[in-house]
Amino acid sequence: MNFNKKTAHSSIITVFACVMALFCANPIFGATAAETAFVQKLNSVLNNGTIDEAIALFSTVPPELQEDVDLQVLHSSLLLSAGKTADAEKIATNLLTKQPKNIDVLLLNAMVAKQRKNSAKKSQYLKQIIAIDPNNPDANIELGNEQAVKRNYRNARDFYLKALKGDPNNLEALFGHGKMSYYLQRDDDSKRSFNKILQLDPNNAPTLSYLAKFEAEARHFKTAVEYLSKAISIEPDNSDYYLDLGNFHRSAGKLDDAEKAWKKAVELDSSYFLGFAYLAGLYDEQDKFDEAYEYYKLVVQKNPNYYYAYESLGMIAWHKENYEESKKFFEAAYKANPKNISYALMVAANWQKLKKPQDCKQFTEKAMKGLDRNSYEYLALRLFHDMTGDSALTLKVQNEESKKKKGKYLFYLATYWDIKGNQSLAHKYYAEVTQVQGADFFEYRIAEWAEKGI
Numbered sequence: 109m110n111f112n113k114k115t116a117h118s119s120i121i122t123v124f125a126c127v128m129a130l131f132c133a134n135p136i137f138g139a140t141a142a143e144t145a146f147v148q149k150l151n152s153v154l155n156n157g158t159i160d161e162a163i164a165l166f167s168t169v170p171p172e173l174q175e176d177v178d179l180q181v182l183h184s185s186l187l188l189s190a191g192k193t194a195d196a197e198k199i200a201t202n203l204l205t206k207q208p209k210n211i212d213v214l215l216l217n218a219m220v221a222k223q224r225k226n227s228a229k230k231s232q233y234l235k236q237i238i239a240i241d242p243n244n245p246d247a248n249i250e251l252g253n254e255q256a257v258k259r260n261y262r263n264a265r266d267f268y269l270k271a272l273k274g275d276p277n278n279l280e281a282l283f284g285h286g287k288m289s290y291y292l293q294r295d296d297d298s299k300r301s302f303n304k305i306l307q308l309d310p311n312n313a314p315t316l317s318y319l320a321k322f323e324a325e326a327r328h329f330k331t332a333v334e335y336l337s338k339a340i341s342i343e344p345d346n347s348d349y350y351l352d353l354g355n356f357h358r359s360a361g362k363l364d365d366a367e368k369a370w371k372k373a374v375e376l377d378s379s380y381f382l383g384f385a386y387l388a389g390l391y392d393e394q395d396k397f398d399e400a401y402e403y404y405k406l407v408v409q410k411n412p413n414y415y416y417a418y419e420s421l422g423m424i425a426w427h428k429e430n431y432e433e434s435k436k437f438f439e440a441a442y443k444a445n446p447k448n449i450s451y452a453l454m455v456a457a458n459w460q461k462l463k464k465p466q467d468c469k470q471f472t473e474k475a476m477k478g479l480d481r482n483s484y485e486y487l488a489l490r491l492f493h494d495m496t497g498d499s500a501l502t503l504k505v506q507n508e509e510s511k512k513k514k515g516k517y518l519f520y521l522a523t524y525w526d527i528k529g530n531q532s533l534a535h536k537y538y539a540e541v542t543q544v545q546g547a548d549f550f551e552y553r554i555a556e557w558a559e560k561g562i
């Protein structure tokens with residue numbers, strides 16, 4: 109028997125999801141009363157009941173409908189959605205032996221393979237579908253999703269375009285194409301896809317969030333906030349939206365609003381480090397050192413590999429004259445990013461601040477291994493190792509043409525003289541550091557603190 113069928117799912121193949129095919133209660137002419145009653149009841153349960161109720165209903169399928177392929181596909185899909193993979197696979201495999209070229213059956217088996225994490229089988233079924241229907245939306249969307257995860261954005265976009273040839277109004281394909289075009293900086297293509305989605309679905313929250321990004325990038329922060337506020341009204345528990353909202357407010361200079369947005373983000377998802385990092389940075393730039401310090405510590409709890417937080421913690425601890433803590437945090441930063449000799453230099457400076465020259469020597473001897481003896485890195489480490497003989501580094505710095513590199517190593521000369529107790533020379537060098545235009549090294553800020561007496 110055949111039925112008028114309507115699909116109501118974003119893609120027939122999604123991670124840990126399945127087809128949700130809703131059958132309209134309109135059997136063809138000649139259907140028996142039992143058939144009609146079953147289809148009507150199934151349609152009602154699918155629209156108003158639970159998956160488990162729908163699955164239970166299949167035990168009452170009339171005999172004349174038990175071999176209906178559409179119903180079996182739906183039954184298997186519901187089982188898959190409910191996590192009953194073995195039962196779903198049994199039906200799907202049986203269907204495949206009977207109808208190996210049926211696209212719905214192939215899609216169902218691809219879903220099962222995906223649930224089983226059998227990428228080879230899934231790929232096999234998708235290829236079979238594409239061979240039959242090159243522009244099949246569901247198969248191309250799945251292939252696009254695969255490429256998107258691998259960050260092969262151009263390939264992903266091309267698969268979404270094929271899906272759109274098969275179904276120009278497919279919301280998932282439109283969104284995938286819009287997102288990939290956004291990453292590829294094809295803004296006009298991206299906006300076209302997102303605007304078409306809004307024509308079809310004005311309350312599509314993810315699409316509103318991307319249109320908000322475009323407005324923010326154009327510095328239209330008011331419009332960006334309006335788009336995102338609507339997205340939040342639709343999906344109030346989406347922490348990503350609040351992260352973006354905070355960034356929009358921050359860029360518009362509304363620091364209090366940014367703080368509120370980011371606090372809401374971490375309230376919604378306390379496991380993700382980024383909201384804590386934004387809050388830490390916000391407090392840090394306002395010289396609210398205690399608040400920043402606590403939030404940076406939360407950042408490294410959530411993401412121990414985020415060494416920029418260790419860097420900031422080390423800086424703030426240095427500012428607090430807590431050199432033991434500063435050393436600990438710069439050691440963590442150096443361990444995470446051993447190519448950054450600035451972290452090693454700060455560890456060495458902290459050892460000297462703690463008046464533990466032997467510990468400093470043990471550390472710097474390891475850090476200097478393999479370095480060019482005429483390099484800035486070696487000469488600066490050697491300076492803290494010996495705590496004497498600054499002439500080689502001083503001469504090299506004086507002859508340096510790069511303002512940024514000069515400023516960076518002037519800082520370490522200043523710190524050396526600070527530790528030695530020669531405040532006159534220390535402040536002379538700190539002042540020169542703060543005169544560097546466009547400085548992007550963290551030492552600049554410590555020099556500013558020293559100069560301003562913060």
